[in-house]
Amino acid sequence: MGPLTFLNGAFLAALAAAALPILIHLFSRRKARELPFSHVRFLDEITRKKISRMRLRQWLLLVLRTLAVALIALALSQPVWHGPGMNRQRGSSTVAILIDDSFSMEARLDPGSLLPMETAGSGLKFPTRFEEARQRALQILDLLEDGDRAVLVFTAAPLRVPYESTVRDPALLCDELERAQPRATRSDLVGALERIYPMLSSARTLNREIFIISDFQQTQMEEILRSLGAEVQGTAALPGSGAPDSAAQGADQAPHGIPPVIRALVPVPENTRLYLLPVTAPSGPNTAVVWSFFERNPVGPGGRLTVRLHNLGDLPVQEAVLEVLEGDEERLLAEGFVSIDPGGTAQTVISLSQVPPDGLLTVRSAPDLLERDNRFHLSTAAANRFRILLVTGGPLSEPEIREEAAFPILALDPWGGMDLLDAAAGGSGAIAQEQMGSSGWMRERAEGLQLFEVETVPESDLGLSGELSADAVILLNVGRLSEAASQLLERYQAEGGSVLIALGDRVDPRIYNTQILRRLGQVRLENVIGDLAGGAYFSLRPAVTGHDIFEGFPISPGEMLSGARFRKLLEVRLGGSSRVVAEFSGGRPALVEEPGLLLFTSSLDLRWSDFPTSASYLPFLHRALHHLILRGRVGRREPVVGEPLSYPLPADVAGDVFRCQGPDGIEIPVQVTQTERGLLLRTPPVPDPGFYRIVAGDSDRLSRSVAVNVDTRESDLTAMSEDEAGLIFGSEAVLLTPERELSRQVLEARYGFELWRLLITLAFMLLVAESLIARGRSIY
């Protein structure tokens, strides 16, 4: 900021009005008319005598008028002088305080914190980041003086703004701060800045300030970059990463020797000072339970619980205890142990001899810096299965499509799949029930054990849905995909989704490589090999010994996986990240693994092989999807805090009234709407983690239990570096660390002198002088 700034810069254009007196002068000169006069002798003499004085006076009047107009225009633009000599002037301020109340702010600080330690019970308890943030916010409010205005925004989603416009009384905001507690959601900093933008833009005070008090998590920065979209894609290469263009993306041209000004990527109004107040602490132990999955024992009462943890701290975790708790009372059901390296992820399996009747489990890890992510809730209810979206080459109503899709559908979801195929063939969709008897007990029991449920969509309809919610997507002999569908898959994969590709006659390697594989991986299709002379065929065998997919297969190293005979397949060109998991005889890749992708180079129906009728088909498909899903970054299987719950309802409950009960008995309003796909139950964003029970109101019959967890992307307490903060918030943002005295820094910047009064006075004086000088005319 230079020594002179303008609060209302748009009015600088009015300076052009200063040309008016000159224009009037020139215009009026042209109007002089000729007039015969009896004699000009006297006028001639006067001219000789007075002309120089008159000209001087005319010029003086012109200068005075021009200056007066210019000064008025300048005054309207409200200039402020910050230069020397103004140290005792203090301008009015509009202050926006954005305080991060996401759950990462619950992390405890170390003893080096600003706040005094308080003792709680027998042990020492250190203040949390939020408590320190609150203290800093109170300090800022304390700096306000009469005439200043302030607004407070809690940035956890959904944003909480106690007063929708700026308030004069800081005490109101202090009360709000005292009452506030961190919430279980993530921070929405961009949304908060967008919210205050109009308030600050319209403020006509000398100072406009934004204070962001946050732990400035690095994950937050990634989120901001993603939310700002494609225009800043290049800036993901951060300063220090060696990318030469990264700084230039948001930088103004600057002469040599002067560091370029990097504009803020987030929306900050002009002439607004941005202060960043990081509330961070040295890292400590911090693990987060990011995911858990329960597989029922097919033959016994219990099952096994897979739990995945991240160690987000910088110390290794050795044999940390994991507790599995039952229901709301949190009775201990089982224990497990886990060791994780710093920054690593570990997965452990805990065997449960029984599961509670309501199927509600909570996994709890050892206490650490951040408590809230040490718990993971899950419901082991029947509906808790992997959802597979099967993309077919056409609608299932076509016999050819139905024929090739039937094998994977029935292998993954025999009961539901049978209904699906029957309905597609024009039947009643109740074959299974008829075959298994009217009671359906067998189906009920079998479905309880089922791991997958399958939904199908023709390739042409894939692009129509805005978001994919399945745990994995299978592209089954798909010929081509629309641009929208390809982008959707790419986004899905980038967000942690998994894709299994199986080939077939419809596949054109050239189209596949350019449309689909280009977006999803590095492996590329080449030639079709098939129909070997003399009825020769290819066999399938593992290429990696002991791979997760082949767990449970009773085969020795080098042995064929099954007796299946493959007549046709596609050759592939492997990419850098490709790994061949299974191969055909002759060393040709059969199953290629890449992050978020499995490519099976032959088909999954009977056209190219007899694989579907072999004994290994079903376990191979199950294990491959199991591996794909469990290895993926699937963290959004269960809903997270801050999102609405949304579930389809069966048609026969249309008349029922539904209620949603959250943790601690809180009631969540529900809305049932009729959509194209049937009834849909929807709640507003849920505020807390825990179990939500959706109940049919009239009979209190439990309809469904939903486990809601925190978004563990918030668990990573790593703060962004100064460079990274500079990239996001611009190079003019001021970093106010606890070591730097806040009041001195802030108050110094507020000094300045609003010049408009002075300019108006000057303009008035000039006009008075002008009228005095011009008065000669009226006297004459």
Next chain:
Amino acid sequence: MPRKDENRALLDPYFVGKLRRLDLVARLVVEGFITGLHRSPYHGFSVEFAEHRPYMPGDPIRAVDWKVYAKSDRYYIKEFEEETNLRSHLLLDTSSSMAYRSEKKLLTKLEYGIYLSAALAYLMIRQQDAVGLLTFDEIVRRFVPSRSVGTHLRVILGELERLAHSPKEMDRGRRTRIGQSLHHLADRLTRRGLMILVSDLMDQPEEVLAGLKHFRHRQHEVVVFHVLDPAEVAFPFQEETIFVDMETDQRLSTIPWEYAQEYRRQVEHWRRTYRRVCAEHAIDYVEVRTDMPYDVALLRYLEKRRRLH
């Protein structure tokens, strides 16, 4: 006979300016003027004594000066000057500057001067005075010698009428050389009489005054009617104007409101100079403006006439 207020209307320059016939104008002006006067001007005419000569047989007895006979015991006859009235000359300035008028409803200075001269001529002839007319600008343009016969009036009015209807191009470029013209006239008119100058005197005051003094030197009586347009005195112009001199065509761009005060001061000084110097030399100086009734001028003439007799 017109009533008194109607008589005043007859003296209004604007009113009489609308009449086409100059003789009618002159008559109306003078009759209107005279009717308005309280005192009649028709008295006081005397016969001037010339010389005595010895009685000759045949001379009328009543012509014998008995007083001289009583003193000298001789018969002398008392002889008188011929019984004519005052000999006057109207000197009318016809330079271009006289064509100026500031408003359409006013007469030009020249028109005003013509009507005034006509009225004066009419009045003089009625008083048995001899009257002559001389028009001039840089040079003497026309000269009508003075006579007192009634028919002479028609000659003078005819001359003035011709002047009143002279082409418009005469309005430009004819400069005033009053001083020079006056000197010329003073040399030519040897018989003393009354010189009536009708002019805007737009010449160097020293030269004009020198010319007037020359007349005085020749024993003439002099009356100066200084004809001015009201705008020449008040200078009421407000807009930026380029003034074009009607005599010299000189152009001068001015901001009138800046000039007005100084202009008025200078014009006042100029007029005062004329007034003062004329008074010093027993010259009657009468300032008339083109919006003034004629009676002011006529009255000043009659006053002068009375003083002379």
